[in-house]
């Protein structure tokens with residue numbers, strides 16, 4: 001497979017005109033050449049934090065607090081999940097996976113509710129989807145055993161020591177929400193030495209120091225935090241200290257479009273478009289342990305091809321800024337998956 005156009009290469013997304021050669025799912029060559037294509041070839045996005053199970057509850061709960069919306073066990077989300085049939089849940093997740101792919105996402109990290117049954121349901125929804133998934137089970141270590149790791153709700157809900165040990169023993173990924181509503185659960189979450197933290201809206205200087213010392217990566221979800229009115233994560237400060245990736249969080253709260261998350265982040269924060277694109281691609285891939293997320297020889301080819309001559313993107317002077325701040329689902333030609341050949 002050969003992709004031609006403006007190629008955003010490496011960690012700095014240096015734009016070169018030419019072609020990417022893909023063989024057996026890997027990038028085998030990047031050739032600089034004059035080509036007759038307006039396409040923009042970028043790494044496909046890695047959505048580093050999703051809850052797609054609540055696809056059945058999009059835009060529900062107007063006016064409710066975060067607690068009332070998503071807190072286990074009786075937040076609105078959990079009530080709606082309990083009330084939905086398994087078929088309804090799986091069908092709604094399939095629609096979301098389809099949209100995620102249409103909007104340029106090649107891989108995602110999911111915090112899956114519902115224990116073992118929840119993991120099984122998303123595996124069913126993933127049958128036939130091309131997306132690479134990292135599914136983190138919740139609630140029980142059995143769910144972790146079946147999944148790719150454990151996704152903890154937050155250190156104020158439970159101690160999670162046993163789950164942390166079991167996940168480490170299984171050699172799997174352990175992620176945990178921290179500092180979403182206030183700072184009280186950040187230190188206990190850091191004490192667990194997780195593979196990554198999610199949110200960190202209320203990170204204070206001590207927490208930032210601990211993050212820098214431990215180099216524990218952080219997934220931020222700025223749109224979600226605005227919707228739930230918990231504040232703004234200190235993304236610049238976090239990015240100065242550790243690996244930061246972007247996630248769209250609950251589908252009930254936000255469309256799982258990384259274009260929307262990138263534009264919001266790029267315009268709300270003092271960050272370069274390059275930095276935001278790294279947060280949407282290679283940084284998430286690193287946290288997920290997937291490889292890829294950048295266009296480089298030898299990397300898995302999880303790629304996004306955009307129409308650089310769409311009515312939306314035509315005439316853009318800076319392809320990285322165009323992808324981060326302007327591009328949208330309608331500009332996507334297709335996503336190339338490393339396993340897709």
Ligand SMILES: [Zn+2]
Pocket residue numbers: 049050051111177198249250
């Ligand atoms: Zn979450």
